[in-house]
Structure formats: structure tokens, C-alpha cells
Amino acid sequence: xxxxxxxxxxxxxxxxxxxxxxxxxxxxxxxxxxxxxxxxxxxxxxxxxxxxxxxxxxxxxxxxxxxxxxxxxxxxxxxxxxxxxxxxxxxxxxxxxxxxxxxxxxxxxxxxxxxxxxxxxxxxxxxxxxxxxxxxxxxxxxxxxxxxxxxxxxxxxxxxxxxxxxxxxxxxxxxxxxxxxxxxxxxxxxxxxxxxxxxxxxxxxxxxxxxxxxxxxxxxxxxxxxxxxxxxxxxxxxxxxxxxxxxxxxxxxxxxxxxxxxxxxxxxxxxxxxxx
Amino acid sequence: xxxxxxxxxxxxxxxxxxxxxxxxxxxxxxxxxxxxxxxxxxxxxxxxxxxxxxxxxxxxxxxxxxxxxxxxxxxxxxxxxxxxxxxxxxxxxxxxxxxxxxxxxxxxxxxxxxxxxxxxxxxxxxxxxxxxxxxxxxxxxxxxxxxxxxxxxxxxxxxxxxxxxxxxxxxxxxxxxxxxxxxxxxxxxxxxxxxxxxxxxxxxxxxxxxxxxxxxxxxxxxxxxxxxxxxxxxxxxxxxxxxxxxxxxxxxx
Numbered sequence: 001x002x003x004x005x006x007x008x009x010x011x012x013x014x015x016x017x018x019x020x021x022x023x024x025x026x027x028x029x030x031x032x033x034x035x036x037x038x039x040x041x042x043x044x045x046x047x048x049x050x051x052x053x054x055x056x057x058x059x060x061x062x063x064x065x066x067x068x069x070x071x072x073x074x075x076x077x078x079x080x081x082x083x084x085x086x087x088x089x090x091x092x093x094x095x096x097x098x099x100x101x102x103x104x105x106x107x108x109x110x111x112x113x114x115x116x117x118x119x120x121x122x123x124x125x126x127x128x129x130x131x132x133x134x135x136x137x138x139x140x141x142x143x144x145x146x147x148x149x150x151x152x153x154x155x156x157x158x159x160x161x162x163x164x165x166x167x168x169x170x171x172x173x174x175x176x177x178x179x180x181x182x183x184x185x186x187x188x189x190x191x192x193x194x195x196x197x198x199x200x201x202x203x204x205x206x207x208x209x210x211x212x213x214x215x216x217x218x219x220x221x222x223x224x225x226x227x228x229x230x231x232x233x234x235x236x237x238x239x240x241x242x243x244x245x246x247x248x249x250x251x252x253x254x255x256x257x258x259x260x261x262x263x264x265x266x267x268x269x270x271x272x273x274x275x276x
Numbered sequence: 277x278x279x280x281x282x283x284x285x286x287x288x289x290x291x292x293x294x295x296x297x298x299x300x301x302x303x304x305x306x307x308x309x310x311x312x313x314x315x316x317x318x319x320x321x322x323x324x325x326x327x328x329x330x331x332x333x334x335x336x337x338x339x340x341x342x343x344x345x346x347x348x349x350x351x352x353x354x355x356x357x358x359x360x361x362x363x364x365x366x367x368x369x370x371x372x373x374x375x376x377x378x379x380x381x382x383x384x385x386x387x388x389x390x391x392x393x394x395x396x397x398x399x400x401x402x403x404x405x406x407x408x409x410x411x412x413x414x415x416x417x418x419x420x421x422x423x424x425x426x427x428x429x430x431x432x433x434x435x436x437x438x439x440x441x442x443x444x445x446x447x448x449x450x451x452x453x454x455x456x457x458x459x460x461x462x463x464x465x466x467x468x469x470x471x472x473x474x475x476x477x478x479x480x481x482x483x484x485x486x487x488x489x490x491x492x493x494x495x496x497x498x499x500x501x502x503x504x505x506x507x508x509x510x511x512x513x514x515x516x517x518x519x520x521x522x523x524x525x526x527x528x529x
Contacts, residue, residue: 076433077429077432099430101430106426106427107426107430108430109427109445110526110529111525120434121434121435124434124436124440152525152526154526
């Protein structure tokens with residue numbers, strides 16, 4: 001049975017195909033020959049990937065396959081053992097990027113008020129106070145966030161705290177935004193709300209976004225492309241396109257297109273899990 | 277099941293109970309009258325001593341020594357603790373030495389410090405500072421070492437230099453543990469100061485007051501001095517707790 005519909009054109013694994021897909025929209029991030037091992041486990045072995053410009057990419061795969069490791073290496077949180085990661089030809093230190101951790105409680109600074117948390121990266125950039133304030137206010141207006149930012153993070157709900165984290169990542173006007181399972185510590189109601197907040201941020205800013213998710217529904221719902229990884233050493237099991245118009249809503253979840261893409265991803269995922 | 281609501285007046289019950297028991301013991305002469313004066317006599321001695329008597333003067337001498345010792349200890353141990361804690365390798369290499377002297381009863385150091393500093397105040401204060409410094413050092417170093425990795429990464433990923441990570445994150449991360457060290461340190465400093473005041477050629481201080489009262493068999497005065505010392509210890513701890521709550525509002529949250 002062929003589950004690959006018109007909108008869900010799945011590219012098969014392999015750098016040649018990826019490169020061809022990247023030609024349609026220019027590649028923002030190019031990864032070539034990436035290698036990584038932890039002790040005896042080879043997590044990545046000559047891994048190639050292109051991340052297209054201005055798209056939201058979800059990363060999905062079996063447990064422990066190295067989803068987070070991938071974005072942590074791209075964002076420079078952990079070193080690689082080999083290979084090259086370039087951002088339109090530039091190295092990481094030459095670009096501005098934002099990173100959102102899963103554990104917002106430990107990623108925010110509890111000694112700073114929410115507003116100061118958001119402004120902190122601007123302080124590191126040595127922007128004057130007025131400029132910092134202007135930028136933060138612009139972002140707040142942009143996102144339409146209604147929160148008392150004079151409160152400390154621990155006085156806010158989990159979702160609100162993660163929202164602060166996302167704003168802190170966005171305030172530097174990053175070229176690329178990384179999110180590592182950002183909603184997995186939230187309850188379902190808050191998760192739904194936060195998905196739409198993230199979608200809104202993406203629609204408003206058009207920032208290239210890489211989202212690691214352990215929830216297939218979320219991965220497909222938010223993504224322009226879903227990167228499906230195999231078990232270790234991680235390879236591209238599939239790199240599925242999903243181009244339903246935005247904003248996507250609750251109704252999107254029951255549309256034929258969505259259901260088909262999700263089913264296809266699940267097939268690939270289960271195939272990969274069974275390979276073990 | 278009914279929810280439990282704790283009455284803030286609850287701790288008073290223990291105090292009333294103790295005083296009542298004390299009265300009963302005095303009333304039935306369970307203990308020799310000379311050894312156990314009545315609560316009334318004791319509190320009268322405490323009141324008289326603290327308001328214009330010798331006890332008040334001695335009390336403040338002890339406060340002075342304890343605070344000075346803690347201050348010196350903090351001034352040395354906090355920067356050193358941060359320095360050592362910033363590199364786990366470095367701390368592990370001196371950990372045994374710190375733990376060894378932390379476990380050595382400070383009172384065993386008196387003779388050595390007497391040789392070094394003579395019988396004056398310097399000896400009392402420096403032994404107390406020595407004891408307190410090790411406790412503070414160990415807590416600060418652990419506070420720095422146990423800084424939440426995610427928080428350090430978050431700062432790093434936003435482009436913070438190593439120095440900025442230290443000043444903006446590690447220092448603040450270690451504050452709750454630093455306060456634990458300060459509270460333990462000041463308690464230990466008080467213990468050492470009081471002991472030193474008893475035996476090292478002292479002419480004032482709470483330790484001296486307790487000792488002298490005992491020598492003169494002035495039991496109400498002795499009990500009064502003991503209570504004053506207890507109140508001082510409790511008060512210092514409480515003071516640090518209040519300061520901590522003010523400055524480390526995020527502690528435990």
C-alpha cells in the first residue's frame with residue numbers, strides 16, 4: 001500500500017536526495033560527515049543533512065537514537081567527533097541562534113524577574129538599556145503575550161515559564177531556533193496551547209526552526225518537514241514533507257492529508273523500531 | 277480525613293511544658309534546691325543581668341567575637357570556595373585535607389593557636405574563624421559544583437563567557453548552599469568562642485560568665501548565662517535565615 005500522497009512526498013534516505021530537495025529552498029544548515037560516539041555506542045557515523053531556510057523541521061525517532069544529541073551538536077552544546085556543520089557557509093560562532101531546553105525550570109534564572117530573564121541575552125550582547133527594553137517590548141507586542149513579567153519564573157505556571165524561555169531565545173532575533181522537546185513537561189491542555197504559540201511565533205518571524213519531539217502528532221502538526229531517524233547509528237529513515245497551510249488548527253488534525261502523513265511516519269517509525 | 281492546619285502558637289506549648297515541669301521539679305525538690313533554682317529566680321537573674329548587669333556586657337562580648345570570627349571566616353572561605361568549586365578536579369585534590377580538618381575538633385587546635393597568637397582575643401577569634409571557615413568553604417564549593425548543569429549550559433548557549441557564567445550563574449546558584457554554610461559556620465563559631473571564653477584566660481564573654489557563676493555557686497546566674505547563650509545561638513541562626521529569605525528568595529523553589 002502506498003501511503004505517500006501528493007503533499008506528503010517522502011524522500012528516501014541518502015544525501016543525494018536530500019541535496020536535491022534542498023535545492024528547492026536554499027539550505028540554511030548543511031551537515032556533512034557528522035560523527036559522534038558515546039563510549040562504545042556510535043550515535044552518528046558520517047551523517048549528512050540539509051535543513052532548509054525558513055522552515056520548521058521536526059525531529060522524530062526511536063528512544064535514544066540521538067534526536068537531542070543532533071540539535072545539541074548543531075547548537076554547539078556538545079562537541080562533535082568529526083564532520084562539518086555550517087550555517088549558509090558560516091560556522092556557529094558567526095550566527096545568532098536561540099535554544100529552548102526541555103527543562104524550563106532549570107533553564108531559566110530564578111533570581112531574575114521574568115523580564116530580566118528575557119533581556120539577559122541582550123545584556124550579554126552589551127546592548128544599552130533602552131535598546132534592550134525596546135527589543136523586548138517589540139517581541140512582546142509581536143507575540144501578543146499577556147503575562148506579568150515582573151514576576152519571578154517560579155511564580156508562573158509551567159507553560160508560562162516555557163513561554164518565557166521561548167521569548168528569551170527569540171529576543172536576540174535568531175537566525176535559527178532550536179527546541180528540545182519543549183512541551184514534554186507540560187500537561188496536555190498546556191501543550192496544545194503552547195503548540196499554537198510556537199506556530200504563531202513561526203508564522204510571525206519565519207525563523208528556521210528545529211524541533212525535537214517525542215510526540216508524532218505534534219511533530220507532524222507543527223512541521224514543514226519531519227525528519228525521521230533510525231536507530232543507532234542514526235541515519236535518515238525518511239524526511240517527509242507536510243505542507244498544509246498555516247495556521248493549522250484542531251481541525252487540521254482530522255484532515256486526510258494530516259492523517260496520511262502521520263500514518264506514513266508511524267509506519268517508518270515502527271519499521272525502524274522493529275529492526276532492532 | 278481532616279486537613280491539618282498548624283497553629284503558629286504550637287511551639288509555645290513546648291516552652292510552657294518545660295517551664296511547668298521545671299516548677300514541678302523545684303516544688304517537689306526532685307533535685308537539690310541549690311543545684312536547680314526556681315524558674316522565677318533564674319529569669320529574674322537573666323533580666324537583671326541583661327539589663328545593666330554583667331551578663332549583658334558579657335553577652336555583647338561574645339556576640340562581637342562570634343560575628344568577627346564568622347566575618348573573617350566568610351571573607352576567606354567564600355572566595356576560596358568559589359575558586360575551588362569552579363574546578364571539580366581542583367576541589368577533589370584538596371577535599372581530603374578540608375574534610376580532615378573539618379572533622380578535627382577545633383578545640384584540639386587551641387594549644388597550637390595559643391602558641392601562635394598568645395592568650396588574647398586573637399586566639400579565640402582565630403580558632404573560631406578556622407572552624408567556621410572550613411564549614412563555609414565546604415558548603416560554598418559544593419554549591420558551586422552542584423550548580424544546575426542546564427542553567428550553566430543555558431548561559432553558555434546564549435554566548436556567556438566563562439567569567440560571565442561564573443558571576444551570573446554559578447555564584448547565584450551556590451547562594452542557597454552558601455547560606456547553609458554560613459548558618460552552620462556561625463553556630464560552630466559560637467560554640468568555639470564560648471568554650472574559649474571558659475578556659476583561655478578570659479575576663480569576659482558568656483563562657484566566662486557561665487564558668488564564673490559555677491565557681492561562685494551562683495546557680496541562678498549560671499542558668500541565666502546558659503539561657504542567654506542559647507538565645508544568642510538561636511537568634512543568630514534566625515537572623516541568617518531571615519537574611520537568606522530576603523536575598524535567596526528562590527531557594528527551594
